[in-house]
Amino acid sequence: MDSRQRDRIHPSTIETTRERNFSTTTYTPPPPTTPAEPPVCTTIGCVRAANNIxxxxxxxxxPCEDFYEFACGSWNEDHPIPDDMSTFGTFSFVREQVRQQLRVLLEQEVTSQSVSINMARIAYKTCMNKTQLEELKTSLLF
Structure with a gap:
């Protein structure tokens, strides 16, 4: 057998090899993935925020005709602009709520375990004592 015959590949050998490669290789598509559900916040804070919205x-x-009125209309109706303010929004509303809550806490007669809270109460009551303020004003005049 000369070297040319030895280096030649017979066509039947190619077919057999090709058939083997294709018959053993099968494609399996990946299973379909379902999109993950977005996380839903159910904390008290999230539920309250959703309720406010x-x-x-x-x-x-x-909403296609007047989105602002759709999104804010009931809030604006329930929270008119106070006479002493030019604007009133959620930040103003929250600020007023905090002021009222702070006033209630500072005017309570209950003694706190916290020295800082007790000192804040004393300072608040001193500043709010109109009689003492009037006496102080008149004493400063003379």
């Missing part, structure tokens, strides 16, 4: 909506308005 829902309560602010004016669902009688078409």
């Amino acid at each position: 829902i309560n602010a909506l004016n669902t009688s308005v078409n």
